[in-house]
Amino acid sequence: MRSPPKRSAREFLDTPGQDPVALARLLNDIRRTNRWFGGYPLVLTYLRRVVRVLSHRPITLLDVATAGADVPRAIAAWARRQQIPLRIVALDLSEEILAQARRRTDAYPEITLLHGNALALPFPDRAVDVVICGLALHHFPYDEAVRVLREIARVARHGFIVNDILRSWGAYLGAWLDTRLLSRNRLARHDGPLSVLRSFTVDEFRAMVTQAGLSGVEVRRHPMFRVALIRWPPTRDPPRRPRRLGAERGNAESPTPAPPARGGARERETVSPRT
Numbered sequence: 001m002r003s004p005p006k007r008s009a010r011e012f013l014d015t016p017g018q019d020p021v022a023l024a025r026l027l028n029d030i031r032r033t034n035r036w037f038g039g040y041p042l043v044l045t046y047l048r049r050v051v052r053v054l055s056h057r058p059i060t061l062l063d064v065a066t067a068g069a070d071v072p073r074a075i076a077a078w079a080r081r082q083q084i085p086l087r088i089v090a091l092d093l094s095e096e097i098l099a100q101a102r103r104r105t106d107a108y109p110e111i112t113l114l115h116g117n118a119l120a121l122p123f124p125d126r127a128v129d130v131v132i133c134g135l136a137l138h139h140f141p142y143d144e145a146v147r148v149l150r151e152i153a154r155v156a157r158h159g160f161i162v163n164d165i166l167r168s169w170g171a172y173l174g175a176w177l178d179t180r181l182l183s184r185n186r187l188a189r190h191d192g193p194l195s196v197l198r199s200f201t202v203d204e205f206r207a208m209v210t211q212a213g214l215s216g217v218e219v220r221r222h223p224m225f226r227v228a229l230i231r232w233p234p235t236r237d238p239p240r241r242p243r244r245l246g247a248e249r250g251n252a253e254s255p256t257p258a259p260p261a262r263g264g265a266r267e268r269e270t271v272s273p274r275t
Contacts, residue, residue, distance in 0.1 A: 003167050007197040012187040013067070014139055016096060022187050027068035027100055029179070029188040030135065037174075038224040039134055039163065040074045046161045046230065047075065050130055051084055053233045054158060058085035062128045064118050064152060065136035066090035069101040069111060076108045089128070091116045118148045126157040130233075133162045138199035142208070145200075149212040149229070158233035163226055167199040171225035202227060 012018055013026060034040055051059060063072050069090040079086040090105070091114045092098050098113055105111045116122045118136070131152045137145045152160050165171055172193055179185075179192035200208070202219065205227050209217045218230045 003201050004169055004172050004197055006167065006200075007194065008141065009194060009198075011139065011191040011194055011198070013097075013191055014094075016094065018096065018187065020096070020100070022185060023096065024100055025183075025185040026187040026191065027070070027097070027104075029183050029185055029192070030067055031070035032182070033178070033192075034070055034074075034134065038222055038226045039071065042163050042222060042226060042228055043071060043075065043132055043134065043161060044078055046132075046159075047078070047130070050159065050233055051082075053235060054129060058087045059130065060128045061086060061088045062121075062123070062131045062155065063088065063090045064121070064131060064133040064148070065139070066092050066101060066113075067097055067135075069105050069113070071132065071134055072111050073105065073108060076110050079110070086110055088112065089114050091118070091121070093117050118151065119144060121151045121155050123155045125154050127155050129156075129158045131156040131160040133160070135164055135195070137162060137164045137208075138167075138195055142200070142204070146208050146212045149208055149214060153212070153214050153231070156231070159231045160229075161231075162229040163222070164205075165196055165199045166221065166225045166227050167196055167201050167204075168225055171199075172196045174225065196225075200227075205229060 013030075018026075047061075061072075061075065063069070066072060072088045072090045076086065076088060088111045090101060090111055092101065093116065095115060098115060101113055105113065114122070118133075118140075133148070133152060137148060140148055149162065152162060165175075175192040175196050179189045183189065183192075202221060206219045209219060209229060214231070216231055218228075218232075220228050220230065222228055
């Protein structure tokens, strides 16, 4: 068997009522996974090309299923170093997870936290420049993952990058070893290997893109058992009408000193029931 059989058991990350301390440690383990195993380089490499193409500023970005907002924080830190004005909305369905993210984004006024559903993104068509989504598609059954892709493509004006773990024996063994050797968190030890088994193969990701009716999307394998679904922006930045995104704007500034918190990350409540 080329890949392990798919499973649909529920992950602790998707289950309300977790102990806040254990949940915080699980989010820390997810951050470590993104940092050490390819999540940050994938997104930042994409954004480096995007900012060369888009002439307007600030660039608006939506992170779907943000979890602890570690990827938005990495992007904001990079944008400050590059002095690129950027506004980021970090969306998640879980109020408990957003509470954790709120404490982690106090120093990033350019990040807005938003409660919302990936299956029905609370934005009009082409509302944001770029949409990102990392390690999230595997939390959805196949048909719902197709709907998430449609929603991402709908609201992305210029492009998107969706990345996830590849369902493979190598990824499963790596996740099992990682959560046993580098984590003592029971949630991570359960969710890490299970995430691999809940995910999809390259052929399944390609079939998703086709079923979603999307064109111009590349499906690429990357190191550390990652798969990326990428739509690049056009080479020319068309005229852009200003749009209001999320709640209030933040200011991306140079890394030292950090921009004034002004209350930290903004948050807007949007009730979007799961369907």
